[in-house]
Amino acid sequence: MRRFPWLAAMAVCVIALTAVLAPVLLLASPVRIDIAHRLGGASAAHPLGRDELGRxxxxxxxxxxxxxxxxxxxxxxxxxxxxxxxxxxxxxxxxxxxxxxxxxxxxxxxxxxxxxxxxxxxxxxxxxxxxxxxxxxxxxxxxxxxxxxxxxxxxxxxxxxxxxxxxxxxxxxxxxxxxxxxxxxxxxxxxxxxxxxxxxxxxxxxxxxxxxxxxxxxxxxxxxxxxxxxxxxxxxxxxxxxxxxxxxxxxxxxxxxxxxADPHGVVRWRRSGLLGALLPGLAPPAGAVLALADLTVAIETPSGTIHPVREVSLSVGAGETLALVGESGSGKTLTGLALLGVLPDAARVTTGAAWLEGREILRLDPAARRTLTGSRLAMIFQDPTSSLNPLHRVGAQIVEAIRAHQRIGRRAACIRALSLLRKVGIADPEQRLDAFPHELSGGMRQRVMIAIAIANEPRLIVADEPTTALDVTIQAQILDLLATLQRTSGLAMIFITHSLPVVAEIAERVAVMYAGEIVEEGAVAEVFAEPRHPYTSALLASAPDEGGSPPRPIPGTIPQPHALPKGCAFTPRCPRVLAACEATHPPLLAIAAGHRSRCIRATEA
Amino acid sequence: MIAPLVAAEGVGRVFGQRGLFSGRRPVAAVAEVSLTVGRGEAVGLVGESGSGKSTIGRILLGLLPPSEGRVLFDGIDLTRIRGAALRRLRRRMQLVFQDPYVSLDPHRRVGAQIADGLTIHGLAAGAAATARAAAFLEEVGLQPEHAKRYPHQFSGGQRQRIGIARALATGPDFLVADEPVSALDVSAQAQILALLADLRRRRGLAMLFISHDLPAVRHLCSRVVVLYLGRVMEEGSTEAVLTSPRHPYTAALLASAPSLDPARRRRSAPLRGEPPSPAKPPTGCVFRTRCRHALPMCEQARPPLRETGTPGHRAACIRDGSDAGGA
Known part of the structure; x- marks a missing residue:
């Protein structure tokens, strides 16, 4: 809550009190006319002087x-x-x-x-x-x-x-x-x-x-x-x-x-144009469309600096889908936003580097960033209702997205928009071009968002919970569409979600995030069949499944980023915790080819 | 047979018929819905967005008057009472909302919001109400000292717990939970589902659990009603409906939910297209435009709900329904 505005309140009080107390302030009469001293200057008896009638x-x-x-x-x-x-x-x-x-x-x-x-x-x-x-x-x-x-x-x-x-x-x-x-x-x-x-x-x-x-x-x-x-x-x-x-x-x-009157605190932040640290002396790994190394994000809060994303490293190859999974507060969305260069004002990247096809993208100047996002790098958001402009026709919005990155005429862009709408499976694309977003259903709006995302043939799409707001039947259609697009164009995708069944449906690899860190990463089939981190196991057990057993909730909640445990962040909720877990913070280690875990007991039988 | 706690009889609701200047055609959000919830029974109401499931929830609570049909709550016709009498009855029926981020008043401490229900109905006042509110927080798995905090200081799952505590405060017999987990994380979803199941058992609460997701209903509800375009397509025991669906829509809904097993990936989405506009529903069976098994005669007449052979399991499909599982 904001502090009470004492200064302004005191000023208003002083003004009001002075006015109220005027009769007892021993002032000279405000109406006694003294023509002889009209416009008389300041004196001890009349500190502000006298007016045109000597008052x-x-x-x-x-x-x-x-x-x-x-x-x-x-x-x-x-x-x-x-x-x-x-x-x-x-x-x-x-x-x-x-x-x-x-x-x-x-x-x-x-x-x-x-x-x-x-x-x-x-x-x-x-x-x-x-x-x-x-x-x-x-x-x-x-x-x-x-x-x-x-x-x-x-x-x-x-x-x-x-x-x-x-x-x-x-x-x-x-x-x-x-x-x-x-x-x-x-x-x-x-x-x-x-x-x-x-x-x-x-x-x-x-x-x-x-x-x-x-x-x-x-x-x-x-x-x-x-x-x-x-x-x-x-x-x-x-x-x-x-x-x-x-x-x-x-x-x-x-x-x-x-x-x-607003109970939410007002956060003051300081904006830093410069990155806190120098580039880590790493070369971009070959073969990956996107490689992210040691990303750490800091946010200034009233109770000090927190690090909701810590040392996150990822890589995605062409035609591959990497799912980034975690509860709210795990840092999965912030990781995606950092990649896209659209972190909220209070947050900043402190360390780390990301290479998109060999080119570093976390330290781009705003102009280079604009050319990159929407063309080589695109995004799909959770809520298609708020990410489409309600005042413009969807055709115009797709054309705008195309013409922001391609030097083609309006007519050519319109034809391209039409073929994009057809590609994302919208029926009657000619009519839909002239529709406003509110005239479309949620599923269709999400298809339009996907059309905008693929308009400039991106190499990487970051999709942040793109199906969470949709019905299961429409979700199945959208997942289907994304998989088809990926198969045909070989683009890489980072799919951020909290739903494990969706991960099983769409992704080849999965990175599980907890309290700002990756705790386990590997092939979906391997991780789901044989999770090597207790958090992954607990998450899988809590997911609804068509099989018989009811979902088992994970006790407790994710720790607050300003009150992280000293050792492993999962210790307060972990059923297999040891004394060693609370003593030191475990590193993310490879336990098999392409499978990493941050649990010290990962290799136990 | 004992009379059910809540019974909707042939309920329909038409929106947009009023207003001199609005040229919109009336939309039947709900038509000819009859359903019952027995004392202590949990019933699932499942359907896509726009299927009218939230409208039914609000009609059952007397928040929205039905355009036709009537709702009986413990024998009292909700369509015939209003004002103070209806407000008194509200004590016995409560609602848990979908989005815990907008269902709590951001300007008031959560303890005060929970205590509201107690003071309004004269169940407790002053310090007693405060103490009871703290006890309700404990009952839903939070700490009593959380009563002094504001809603924004809680996570989504915790807020949903507070919403449930607020609903429990009046000591209701009947709870409508309108998609209470769809705005939450998986792990919070499991926690809230477990909490609701536990409360139902301990307090003998009757519950209407509204969801767009059939698997979420499985472990909480003994019966389930499947809705499409404001009409009941299928109803029956959860076990019967989920294991041997007799309506092609239920089968498609079941097949749409992604599986946890990566090996069981679908080839393609089970249901093409989107639901038609409720303003101009298809003639005959409303589902026929998306149904893979549609026959010419599906256009002719709206199929009534028919017994399928299993007691209480009924489906509104003219076909026998035995091959619906293949949808």
């Missing part, structure tokens, strides 16, 4: 804050309470309630705001009592719309449905569940309203439609100082400074409160 400037500034802030806060609070109420009710109950609350506010929005204010003030006469309701009416639609939009987004979420299932009364759902979750934008709206209120009050008073003289207000002061601007510019400066200082402090306070 004390400091005293007028503080008394002026009273009227300005009363109007701004009063109007914002009034509008906030009513507007949020309207928005929440309208968004929650919809139907007639929505018509009565949100739609009536839309009518208010149709009037030009300043004109509306001028009209009402002219009819009712100026003064603070009129200004507050007038400004509240102006602010009302803003609060209503923000609250309404927030409720619409929140009410469909499962946790709101969950409290409905509990049998909670609608009033309590609105107050306890929905309101706190739309708090952030409402705080921002409130700060905007207060700031606008201070400024509108000044503007209307300046026009003679707000606070009535001689009562001081910042707007009136600015208006009056304008006439004597050339003689005493400081008179203009003070109310302007007060105005902007107040608005800025309120904005900072509301921003801080809004962020604090």
């Amino acid at each position: 004390d400037e400091l005293s007028r500034l503080i008394w002026g804050a009273r009227s300005s802030l009363t109007v701004a806060f009063g109007a914002s609070l009034l509008a906030g309470v009513i507007g949020i109420g309207f928005g929440v009710l309208g968004g929650f109950f919809r139907g007639v309630v929505e018509l009565l609350t949100v739609r009536t506010m839309d009518i208010v929005l149709c009037f030009p705001p300043l004109l509306l204010a001028l009209l009402v003030v002219t009819v009712l006469g100026p003064g603070i009592g009129t200004l507050i309701p007038v400004l509240a009416l102006l602010f009302l639609p803003g609060f209503t719309r923000v609250a309404y939009a927030g409720v619409l987004a929140t009410r469909a979420l499962d946790y709101v449905e969950a409290v409905r299932v509990l049998g909670v009364h609608p009033t309590r759902i609105m107050l306890r569940t929905i309101l706190p979750n739309i708090g952030g934008p409402l705080f921002v709206q409130f700060s905007l309203a207060v700031a606008a209120g201070v400024i509108l009050e000044s503007g209307l008073s300046f026009l003679g439609l707000g606070v009535v003289p001689p009562t001081p207000s910042w707007g009136l002061m600015i208006g009056a100082a304008r006439a004597t601007m050339t003689q005493d510019p400081a008179l203009l400066l003070w109310p302007c400074l007060a105005l902007s200082g107040t608005v800025l402090s309120i904005n900072a306070l509301c921003d801080g409160l809004g962020e604090r």
Whole structure:
């Protein structure tokens, strides 16, 4: 959770207290006119000097804050309470309630705001009592719309449905569940309203439609100082400074409160353009399409630097599929992202090297990286819904992917896109080119993603859980398609997944990751038939199988990356643990040709 | 025969018929579904996305009114009660959600969210509710001190445990678990399945377990209902349906699940194409457009659910069904 915004809160408190305490501050009278000393300079009795009628400037500034802030806060609070109420009710109950609350506010929005204010003030006469309701009416639609939009987004979420299932009364759902979750934008709206209120009050008073003289207000002061601007510019400066200082402090306070309302911590990271270490003095192994050596990824967190991927080495040959398997938090996805050069901002590669067909790719500059990804190196993500642009037709997105790397015309690219859609098994490809992503099913969207991935004939595809979001029947089709593509074009694939049956279905080799490290690697048939690391055995036992025995869960959870055990990372959950396992960290050793394990008991019978 | 705890009778649900301005044609998400869940019984409801399985779950909980048919909960017709009476009944039936990342309120401590169910129904209040909430956390395999944490401080599997604890807090008789493991890792999946099986045994919970994956149902449910395009294709004991499916769709669904044994790789996907749009379902048997055994007469009439010979095992296929395993 973010720290409380003390500085901004103190600034707002000081401003508000000064205004409230104005009567007891032993100030000179803000309304006593002394024409003889008009525009008198600063003195001990009048630290900010005197105005055009000889009144004390400091005293007028503080008394002026009273009227300005009363109007701004009063109007914002009034509008906030009513507007949020309207928005929440309208968004929650919809139907007639929505018509009565949100739609009536839309009518208010149709009037030009300043004109509306001028009209009402002219009819009712100026003064603070009129200004507050007038400004509240102006602010009302803003609060209503923000609250309404927030409720619409929140009410469909499962946790709101969950409290409905509990049998909670609608009033309590609105107050306890929905309101706190739309708090952030409402705080921002409130700060905007207060700031606008201070400024509108000044503007209307300046026009003679707000606070009535001689009562001081910042707007009136600015208006009056304008006439004597050339003689005493400081008179203009003070109310302007007060105005902007107040608005800025309120904005900072509301921003801080809004962020604090979010229970997730805000992570600050430092960005390092340079890699932490030099290239390991290794030559790229021959024969592999991709060779990854000693990859370590670091992430800066509030509780220190963690290493969610440590010394990962892999290689994939042409036409081969390597499955990268592990639970969430095992580092499998980060490994893939590091290869593609799209690590999240907080993460960076500290050591390691990766060669794609002999060329080092972890240390590419951004331009070279752009030419590489999407052409020689492509990716397929888990969720095709969020990785396709919802506003563009799928044909245009495929054409864009082709033309980003190939110098061909739009027409030629379109023809190519068509043949790609046919290749990934989309029925009626001519019609589908003009479809938007939302018009396609999940399986078809994933086929489009695959078409984009193979558009520039890549050598390596990194597929991150490409079938996890799909139905089993569609998953079978997509796995089928990937296998066919691979057979026909000889591309290499790294297939990241947590599902062991999928691994058995698609991969030749498998690397099992646990807590950021590879714990076992080898041919799928060999590893599945005779696992040589207790974690692999436990994972296999926990997978659902068509055979008789029910899946056996692995007790406990994966250790947190900032609290790794000293020895083997699997010791707290391992059924075969020895004292030696807890003492030293075991290395990944070859136990047979092409089979490596990180267990010290791997070679035991 | 003892009356079942929950019974849906000829339930149907049509979406998109309201609204003056929406030109969409109405979509029948669910049609003519009858199913029962006995006291302490776990029933699996299996189908692809869009098959209407979540809709049925919500209809059984009274969260969504059916367009036709009725739902009886312990003899009470859910379609006839509303407001406070329905809210009181909610204590006895709870829902476990698919995605534990969005089913917990991110702004409230998990202990408070679990205690909600207790305080609302007057089962406990104040310190007693807090203590009970901690006890529920222990019952689902977490530590009592976890009550003070926020949802984002937990892993997916742990969050799902919290979701289950929240559902247990009101002491329900009936639990609808809507794909409770499909958003989780394999090892967490096995843990949650084991937890649900354990809770069912210990508390005698009746359960509707919604899944798109037949193997996940195997060890938890005694009966299974297979759904396609909002209609029941096959139902029966889990053992009978999974070992000798009598509907070609069930057989294809079973064959689609990948096997752990690399030697048993499939040559090709068992089911071609995608489910048709529920807005214009095929005439006759809704599955015939993807069925390998479709006959001309499958277009004529919608086949009713028929007994297959094994008691309680019924399938909606006009063919005898004995060769469905070859699909």
